[in-house]
Structure formats: structure tokens, C-alpha cells
Amino acid sequence: LQYNTDVFYYDYSSSQVSSLENIQGNFVIYTRSVPVKISGWENELHWRPTANDTVDASLVFESSHYVRFMAGLLADVDWSGRSLDKTPGTAGTFGYSHVFDLPDDRNIVFHVQSKYSSAFLLSDIQNALQYKQRPFTRSDMTLTYNLKGGDMYVHAYVKNLENKVQMLA
Numbered sequence: 001l002q003y004n005t006d007v008f009y010y011d012y013s014s015s016q017v018s019s020l021e022n023i024q025g026n027f028v029i030y031t032r033s034v035p036v037k038i039s040g041w042e043n044e045l046h047w048r049p050t051a052n053d054t055v056d057a058s059l060v061f062e063s064s065h066y067v068r069f070m071a072g073l074l075a076d077v078d079w080s081g082r083s084l085d086k087t088p089g090t091a092g093t094f095g096y097s098h099v100f101d102l103p104d105d106r107n108i109v110f111h112v113q114s115k116y117s118s119a120f121l122l123s124d125i126q127n128a129l130q131y132k133q134r135p136f137t138r139s140d141m142t143l144t145y146n147l148k149g150g151d152m153y154v155h156a157y158v159k160n161l162e163n164k165v166q167m168l169a
Helices: none
Strands: 002-023 026-050 053-066 090-102 106-117 120-124 129-133 136-146 153-158
Antiparallel strands (some): 002 026, 053 090, 090 106, 120 129
């Protein structure tokens, strides 16, 4: 059994933010320094109840915001206090693996994992827009047949069992 936890607080005085900007009639990728604050609490659990079973879990609570930031093509929209991209307030994963031992040093490994994420934002800085990704779960399963010696294997998987779209950009 292994459990890790940490509390964090980052006060970045100059986090880099890049966007497409109009500078004297020319559109260029413009990177600027923006002060941001990020804080949270991370937890991870790894448990092997038997030689063939493994349980992994994580739980994260996070908060972030721009201290000072002007968004938009003309940098005229105040985003101070708004959340940074891809920082859900809560996120967690749970995974389980089981190894089925077979004769001649072969095995089959079954793994299932699910992720939960609360809502988060994705930004279009140039147009001063923020899009909200609603809370979601995403579950995956894999089945792996390992041949003798582990040099070759056959792997099958199913990703996103819920078959729902999430914003990832």
C-alpha cells in the first residue's frame, strides 16, 4: 500500500500566455508574461491486495486564476480573477488491474480505469472568449495477452466507454 499527498501553492509572477495578435496590421503569435496563482491538494493511492491485483486511485482539488490579464484582440477585456484553462476544481481517477497467470510463463492482463473531471474552461484569448467543458467521466478498458518471456503481446482496448466528446485542446 502506498499513499502520497501534497498541498501546493504557486504564485507565478510571469507565466507565459501566447495568442494570435494584431500588431500594426500584422497577425503574429504574441507571448506575454501574466501573473497567475494556482493552489490545490493532490492525493494518490497505489494498492496491491494480492500479487495479481492492483488498485490505483487519485483525487485532486485545484484552484487557479489570473492575477492581472487583459485579453482580446486589443487587450481591452479584463480577465483578472478568471480561471486558467484546464484547471477543474475536482478531478479523480480509479483503476483496477488483474493478471491471469497461464501456463508456460504467459498471462492475460485486464485493466479498467475511469476518470472524473468537474467543469473547466478553455480560452480563445484573441476573441476574449472562454468555453466551458461540463463535468464528465471517461472510462477505458484494456486486455493484454503476454506471450512467454514478455517479448511479444497482443493488446485490445476500448477508449471512452461513455462515448461522449470532451474538449481537450
